Amino acid sequence: MSSSYHKGQVYEYVSNDPSVIGGVQPRPQPQYSRTQRLGLVRILLLSLGTVVIVAVATFLGFVWWGAIDSVNEGDRPNSQILRRILGPGWLLRFITISSLLYRVVAGAQAAVATEMIASLFLEGNGCLLPDLARLSLTRCQTAGPFQLAFAAPRQLYDSANIFTSGLLACLLIASVVTQFTSTILLTDLSAARFINDPTVRNVTFGFKYPSREDTESSTNIFNPYAGVDYWTSRPSAYLRFAEASAPPFQGDGVYDTGAIARAFLPFTNSTQRVTLRRYDGPATVIDARVICVRPRLSIRAINLTDLSMLSLSGSVSMSGGYDGLDTSYSTPSSFACIVDVGKVGDIPLQQRISLCPMDSTSAFIQGGVRPDLSSYTKAYLLINATSGFENWRDNGVGGIKPVAILEKDRTQSQKTWQSFALNGAPDTGIDATLCFANPIPWNYRISATSSQDGFEPTLQWNITTGTYRSNAVRSLLGSTLAPIPSLERGLLKLASPANWSAVDASAVFNTPDTINYVWTALRTGSYNVSLSLSQRENGDDLPLLVPHRAHVGLFQEILAHTDSNAAVKANCMQQVRYAPTEASQKFLHVLQPEFAIPPRTTLQFLYNTDNPSWQTEKKAALPSRRTAQMKALLQRDKEASLPDRNEASLGMIVNILRRIEGKIDDSKPHDSHPTEHRSIAAALRPFNPRSPANSSEVLGVPSFLRHETIDSPAAPTDPNPAISFSAHQVLFWPAIQSSLPESVKLMCQMQGGTYSTRLExxxxxxxxxxxxxxxxxxxxxxxxxxxxxxxxxxxxxxxxxxxxxxxxxxxxxxxxxxxxxxxxxxxxxxxxxxxxxxxxxxxxxxxxxxxxxxxxxxxxxxxxxxxxxxxxxxxxxxxxxxxxxxxxxxxxxxxxxxxxxxxxxxxxxxxxxxxxxxxxxxxxxxxxxxRDRDEWMLDMQSRLFWITSMFEAVLSQELNLPPSNSLHLEEHIALPKFISAQDIASFGSFRYPGDDPFFHYHFLSQLAHRLILTRARNSLFHFNPTADYPPEPVEDELIRQLEQWRERLPPMLQFDPKSPLTQAESPSDALVTAWLHARYFVARYHIGRPLLHRALERPASLTEGHLRKCRDAISAVLAWASVIQVTDTMRSCNPLKFFVCSQ
Structure with a gap:
């Protein structure tokens, strides 16, 4: 045995016993059982500790996998234990406690394992003598494996200790990981949502009906809704509600929306309404059913007011009976209505519809929420004027002689409309329909459920067009062409009881009677006061009520987006139908904090909580298709865009061009000599439409840059002439003129600046x-x-x-x-x-x-x-x-x-x-x-309009040719969607090459590019002999938007301006891809041209930054030359060949 090693299992001793022969004999080694060797404490620690660790791991696994399964919005944890953990937010606490228990037990077991490893070193293959004491002490008592971290490597001199050292290394790693157990687990948590258990609590739902005998009543008003005017105020949001509906019915001369009950949730918190999954308690319910019929209208008097309005009086009656209407007491009712006819040139284009409440009703709605209260049915006359004020006046209405208005042939009266026209003027007249509604707001005990979150959209204001965007609002209210189930619109499904009277809230909850006067907020102040449902200015002297433009805008949006065979009829009923819905939502929401009757209510919400995210994508179910569509509508209303795939992508291209004011308005040039409008420009002002050829105001150029420009050379007396945008007139730049030969100068003087137009x-x-x-x-x-x-x-x-x-x-x-x-x-x-x-x-x-x-x-x-x-x-x-x-x-x-x-x-x-x-x-x-226009026709006309607009921009900007006066409609005409004709049969899945979205995207990319060039023309091309020009912030902003245009093109149209363009392999390569590439460099050149003009006129005023921009503009010209060679391979198919060097 080496002197440097100690082997505990072999040693010598000297005996003093004389009976021992030889003087030396080994002492017999004591024999211990495994239990004695480990000790009772260590055995309990190892066994019970393992049980604790398994239990902790099992619990965490249960929580982890159960929580992952519950991440889907439509699910809820199946286990009662899991619901109790996730509901009150105990998940973090349980993870922390479990991690702590695991660390304590695992640490104690690691200490026992360390003692065992020390014994293996001592009594196994031996150890170095300097480490003998440390290992001996560690074998007796230790705090953990870190005590052996430095001693173990030295024992590797003996290869037999490699295995023991490996065990120690594993123990060290396990000990380190154990210390970060809670950190690792908490790192995996992410936000999630789940449905909690139903809870019961008090929910206030109404005003206590005042009683004179109740002297202690805190209610000192009879009608808390008095003074509230729904029509003249804008709803802050369109709140979620519960709905039960039946299919609509359409017959000869009648349209019935079907029974529709809508219940409004008594919560002031939007989050509670949106996340509510189950509600069993009191709520205000209205009957949203509307029935419209073709009336028998007799017009006795017709006249014009001086406020572009038509005064009508006469009587209305019904002929025959209709399902759902009680006409047994039908008698003719007189009416006197004011109809807003507007003017012929009103912009935007809209239906001229007015709503006239009747002072009596000729029928009562049967069935519905409260058949016993059918006598409260109200009648409304909806009147649509088919022409403007000027046409009525020109045909004698309002004159001295009486004018006859005759009923059109019955075949010309569509569905529920009765049509009239002036004698001798068939296009000037009215259409009328009679609608009945009986909302009867009342408080009931309801039961409503939902499997997904709801939505509470708002009308988004479009600054550019000055109109509201209502996609999401219309979908929420069900004002769509195709019916959408209530659940798929984000609403709750309302359970309809057999008898609503039996679930009256006051009787069910044993509470005092409540006031139910929400419907009075819809009244216009007095009977026979009409409402104008078209956009116009308001005034105190108007004989009719002009609602807030939000109501009018939503109504006109429904007219524009829900075309059907019934045309205006169905949309007018939508206005009557959702008016009580909006009013009830609004006022119940506003007055909710004042409600004083609190019955017990069962609620179930979707909660936000922390949830394990591992494998969430595998376990979470996708939202329903309609839910995704509703979310897309909300996002579209916030960003501004359109219903289908093409519009969404192409809107991205065009809408990013709709902002320029921000950076430009903050950096107005300080010019002591602002550009004056020339007389000819002022004379032509009415003929300068807001089109790609002349659209500075539409496209957002700030007011200080909206100068009228004429492409001919400015008069010598003009101190601040405009720089012509026409590339043909670069020849007339003073610096260029000074470099020309005398003969060329003479020709320029003889021909003038419009030489190209004259020669052509x-x-x-x-x-x-x-x-x-x-x-x-x-x-x-x-x-x-x-x-x-x-x-x-x-x-x-x-x-x-x-x-x-x-x-x-x-x-x-x-x-x-x-x-x-x-x-x-x-x-x-x-x-x-x-x-x-x-x-x-x-x-x-x-x-x-x-x-x-x-x-x-x-x-x-x-x-x-x-x-x-x-x-x-x-x-x-x-x-x-x-x-x-x-x-x-x-x-x-x-x-x-x-x-x-x-x-x-x-x-x-x-x-x-x-x-x-x-x-x-x-x-x-x-x-x-x-009225009978179809979607394909609208789309084709939109396509032709924008093609005309783009080409007119090229011609009017480059040559001295005036644009047409029709393009003022540009801001009111949507981008084309490239819809296929529905009345022509398709052959299976066959698609024509032109139907490829690639070419559709390219078309609107051209339009977006033209808008950028027009901006550059209207905002940069102005010469100032003393101040700096062009304005750098404007120039930089235009370059930034051009780069955005290039970067946000659809993927199939993307290009790298620094990469050389390869030879065209197909016609589309030369006519589509290469042209976008060339247009990019053309725009870079045009944006830089005013600075090139300044460089030639006042070179001393340029800075290093200006020179760099001039170099970029010239580089764009050189790069364009190589790109245009690709398009020139198809020279006979290039409509812009005359303008190829300029546009």
Whole structure:
């Protein structure tokens, strides 16, 4: 044995016993049992400690997995123990206590294990002599494994101790982890929600009905709702309620919403209302049922007031009986109503509807919440004026001679409406419907449940359009085209008792009677005082009540978003239906703190608590589809956007461009010589629409930058001339003029700043064919294959970037009509021939880029070889001469198609003429919206309007051409959604290439880019001979918004401006992707042009930062040159080729 090692199990001793032979013999080693070796305390610590650790782990596992299972909003913990832990918030306490108990027991067991490891070192393979004392003491008594942390490594000189040292290392790690048990567990907690157990508590729900005999009553008022005016105040929010409803019914001349009971929760706290899952207690219930019928209206007198209003008087009666209405006591009722007819040019466009309460009712609603109180039914006459004040006046109303207003033919009266028109003026008249409602607010004991959270949306104000956004509010109230169940709208499901009278709150809870006068808040002060449900100014002298614009805005939003065959009828009933709903919500909420009757109520809420998040994604159930949609509606109302996938994404592109005031208004340039409006600009002010061509106010440019600009050179007397936005007029910059040869200067002086417009106007017209025979034989010889081929080429080229036509409608309707009529005189023939002309140009473009083989040709040669498609275009022009007064959708499409042909022929003046006609067609449609319009028609007209708007912006900004006066409608026309025609059959899952959202996104990306260029034109292009220009904050903000436009493009349109553009592999690469790339550099150049102007005029005023921006602008031009080469591969399909260097 080495002297440096001590082996405890081998030792020597000297014996003094003479009987021992040899003097030395080993002492017999005592034998101990395992129990004696460990000791009773250690055995109990190891065994009972293990039981405690297992129990703690089991409890934590139960809590962890049970809590994870309860994270779904619709679930609740199955275990009563778990509910008691999570409900009062005991989870953190139990985790802390469990962790503490685990650490204490695990620490004690670690101490015992340390003693065992020390024994293994001593009595196993031996230890170093210096560590003998430490190991011996550790074997007897220790506080933990850390005492051996330094001694154990030295024992590794003997390889036999490796295993023992490994055990010690594991023990050390376990001991360290044990100290952080609570930290590790608490780190995994996250916010979660669960449903607690039902609780019972007092909930106050009403005013005590005053009694003269009750001298101790604290109620000293008879009607606490007196003086409360619902109509003239805005609801702060639309509160959650419980609803029980039956399906609506529609018959001949009648529309019944069905039985609808709505109960309002007596909670002032919004969180309680939203998270409530079960309620069993008192609540105010109203009957929201509305029945509208076609009345028998007899008009005795009609006159005009001087306030754009129509005064009507007469009588109304009902003919026949209707299910749900008791007409046994029906007698004619007289009425005298004021109808708000507005003006012809009112903006925004809206329905001119007024609500006229009747002083008596000719029928009573049967059934409902309280059949015994049907005598309280109220009747309302809803009157819609079909034309403005001017048309009524021009047709003699209000004059000396009486004017006859006649009932229209019964076939012209839609559903529940009775229609009248002036004699000789069929478009000027009224529509009327008679509606009945009997809300009867009363307090009952109700039972309501829900499986998900509710919503309490508010009307969001849109600063840009000056209107309310009501998507979420309309969904909450059920004012949607398709019925939505109450639970999916975030409401509670109300259990309808067989007899509501039996659950009267006063009888059930044995409480005093309560006041039920909420309905009086809806009255207008006196009977026969009409309400205007269209937007107009209010005034004390008005003979009718003008509600708060929130009510009017919501009503008009319902009209605009719930089109159906019933048209205005169903929407008017929505106004009557949700008026008591809003009023009851509002006043019960306001007066809740004053309620004094507190019965016992059973409640069940969804609570927020801390919850283990491990594997939550695997265990948590997804919210219902409708819940997700409601949340999306709330978010959309807060950010401003639209119902479907395209609108949401494209709204992101456009809406980020709707802010510029913040940074610009804080940095107004201090100019001692502000720009004066020139007389010509003032004269043209009425003709400067708020469009992409002239939209500084719409797009948010602050007032100090809203200067009118004229693209011609300013007069010499103007001290602060505008810098022309037209790239053609850079030639007239003073610094450029000084560098030109004298001969060029002389030409500039002779031609003037509008030289490009003058030269274009003096060009000869397009050549036409020698024959003027309309029935040209060569068209009849065209094969179907040729027509199909050229049509496909058009939709593969021109229609990608400018979706003028709906491909599905064209191939399944328009083309067939033209072929069947042998290309006769009809608008379909004109459209198809224009498509053939553009298809011929597109065929040439595909051949230029190497995407197609031999182009299709017509049997007639003529001028076709010189200008592809001219033969087709001439034939279209011949036929359209007989259709030049058409103003419908297809006429607008033909004008835009013709404009594209002129653009490709490098004839911008002719293009502008076509755009002006298309703009007139578009304005005609939007100013004369019909009731029977369908969603596809609205979407197509929106598409054509924005195409016209963008192209007019290019022409009016670059050339001296005035924009049309119809684009003032821009802020009222939504972006297109690219809806497919519903009345045309689809073939399975077949999709036309133009239906790809890729091209839809590209179209609106172009629109967003045009808005940025217009901002730059209206806010930067102003010259100041003394002060600094352009304003740097404006310039920086525009660059920032341009970068946002690029960064927030949909993923399929994203591009890196620093990466070189590769050669186009398909037509879309050249016509879509490359053009967005080029537009980015064009905008960078235009934003930097005013600073380049300053650099040439006053170079000494530039700083290092200015020079860097000038360098960026010039770099953008150089980068644009390489990008435009890709688009130039299809030169024959580039409508902007005349403006390619400027727009």
């Amino acid at each position: 106007a003096s060009r000869p017209k397009l050549p036409h064919a020698a024959s003027v025979d309309i029935s040209s034989d060569w068209l009849s010889k065209l094969s179907i294959a040729t027509l199909k081929q050229l049509s496909d080429v058009y939709f593969t080229t021109f229609n990608l970037a400018n979706p003028i036509l709906d491909q599905k409608t064209y191939f399944q309707r328009t083309l067939g009509v033209a072929i069947d009529g042998n290309f006769g005189i009809c608008i379909e023939s004109c459209i198809v021939l224009a498509v053939m002309a553009l298809g011929s140009m597109g065929q040439k473009a595909l051949q230029e880029a190497g995407f197609a083989g031999t182009p299709a040709s017509s049997p007639y040669v003529g001028q076709d070889a010189e200008m592809p498609g001219l033969d087709f275009f001439n034939e279209a022009r011949k036929r359209f001469g007989f259709l030049m007064c058409e103003q419908d959708l297809q006429a607008c499409q033909f004008y835009l198609l013709s404009g594209l042909f002129y653009a490709e022929a490098l004839r911008p003046i002719d293009w502008w003429a076509m755009l002006s006609k298309a703009s007139a067609c578009s304005a005609y449609f939007w100013n004369n919206l019909s």
